[in-house]
Amino acid sequence: MMAAEHPRERRLVNISLTRFMLFFAVICFSGAYIEQWIFGAGFDRNISFSDRILNTSKFFPVYLYFILGLFRNPRAFRINVRDQMPIFLFAGYYILSSAWSMDYMFSLINGVIFLCTVLTAWGITATVRYEKFVVTSFYAFMVIAVGSIVYILFLPSYGLMKGVDQETFTNLAGLPQGVFKHKSRLAEVMSVGVIIAFFSKGYVKQTHRYFLAALCLYLLLSTEASLKTVGLFGSIGLMMVWEFFIRVFKERLISSIMVSIAFIVPALVFIFFVQAILLASGEDMTLTGRTIIWQHAFDVAMREPFLGYGPSSIWNSPLGHVDELPLFRIPHAHNTFLEMFLQSGLIGMSLIFSFLFISIRLVLYGRSEINTRSRIAFLVLWSGLARSAFEFGLFQGNNLSFLFMLIVISYQVVQKADQASVRQARLSTVKYPMQYEARA
Numbered sequence: 001m002m003a004a005e006h007p008r009e010r011r012l013v014n015i016s017l018t019r020f021m022l023f024f025a026v027i028c029f030s031g032a033y034i035e036q037w038i039f040g041a042g043f044d045r046n047i048s049f050s051d052r053i054l055n056t057s058k059f060f061p062v063y064l065y066f067i068l069g070l071f072r073n074p075r076a077f078r079i080n081v082r083d084q085m086p087i088f089l090f091a092g093y094y095i096l097s098s099a100w101s102m103d104y105m106f107s108l109i110n111g112v113i114f115l116c117t118v119l120t121a122w123g124i125t126a127t128v129r130y131e132k133f134v135v136t137s138f139y140a141f142m143v144i145a146v147g148s149i150v151y152i153l154f155l156p157s158y159g160l161m162k163g164v165d166q167e168t169f170t171n172l173a174g175l176p177q178g179v180f181k182h183k184s185r186l187a188e189v190m191s192v193g194v195i196i197a198f199f200s201k202g203y204v205k206q207t208h209r210y211f212l213a214a215l216c217l218y219l220l221l222s223t224e225a226s227l228k229t230v231g232l233f234g235s236i237g238l239m240m241v242w243e244f245f246i247r248v249f250k251e252r253l254i255s256s257i258m259v260s261i262a263f264i265v266p267a268l269v270f271i272f273f274v275q276a277i278l279l280a281s282g283e284d285m286t287l288t289g290r291t292i293i294w295q296h297a298f299d300v301a302m303r304e305p306f307l308g309y310g311p312s313s314i315w316n317s318p319l320g321h322v323d324e325l326p327l328f329r330i331p332h333a334h335n336t337f338l339e340m341f342l343q344s345g346l347i348g349m350s351l352i353f354s355f356l357f358i359s360i361r362l363v364l365y366g367r368s369e370i371n372t373r374s375r376i377a378f379l380v381l382w383s384g385l386a387r388s389a390f391e392f393g394l395f396q397g398n399n400l401s402f403l404f405m406l407i408v409i410s411y412q413v414v415q416k417a418d419q420a421s422v423r424q425a426r427l428s429t430v431k432y433p434m435q436y437e438a439r440a
Contacts, residue, residue: 101310148178
């Protein structure tokens, strides 16, 4: 007869499997390696339907594992739904909006993927302790960063961008793309990697942290993705200003006003400075065609301002054709909020902004002190919002930035609920001491 398995051994096996699934989640949600293997080297939108199905199927194990973990923890599910109701309602509206979209099936699939991404993020926080999340994510980013260096140095047909001048307004040929299909994805993921590297103090060896930070910074800068770089360092500067005003004023409402002023003034100065540099150098004042795309997207969105066009949006239809950019096949509005306005209208946007208000409030006011956990949440949220001004990344299913934003906000939500439970237990102990002594 076999010896009974020790409960601790069984628990360790489960933790090991959970961390493996989290590691895989970072890899597949980032788009590292697997998309290169499926689609081949270079950037090419003309992929087959079977390739798309294969690419999407890699997310199913992560969905199933962590959504099951979420439903096994009803308390975590209730807390997340209660405190993040707008994003949950938006996911439902997103699926519903496929009924009037321009491509019903494609929109329905996108809506379901969006909901699965939300539930997967909540499932990760329900099944993985915060310190395990940081450590596992750290080494997943390490594998991605080291792999990207290897690709760039030794596999140039995979690690560097091919000539795609007919599809874009910048010469991307020869720029690093690492283990990804496009250099913009490498820059986005590396900016998150920098955050994890610098703020995993106490969880990972210092030498390892510095090594990952150096790799991520090198890869980020080598992509020449200036907008993502400015977004990252601008968010770090904003966090430092916020912490300074917290120490000086103590009162967080006053600190919020002061940090807003401290953020807006340099931002305006920076905009005018960039404009002057561009004019002096004769460079593209449309920000690589973005301002033209923004105007077109806004004009089309105003035709359906309340309901939007559904998750499939307009870009694969005649409405997506921009006369000023006849050679550019536009994939999205190059602005998260404009794209969401196109897709979900004012109804969806009101839910999105409600969720952002809750998230920002949690990051700024959700803790009694500023620590590593709140710093990571702050930077993931604000750097993601900074990138959103020029890209469509947040509020997009199967996207690492969106997944990480949901995860760090969810950890803040659950921690806030845990603190409330502890306070309530202490109050009950003080109020009914004899009752607790009898239970003991």
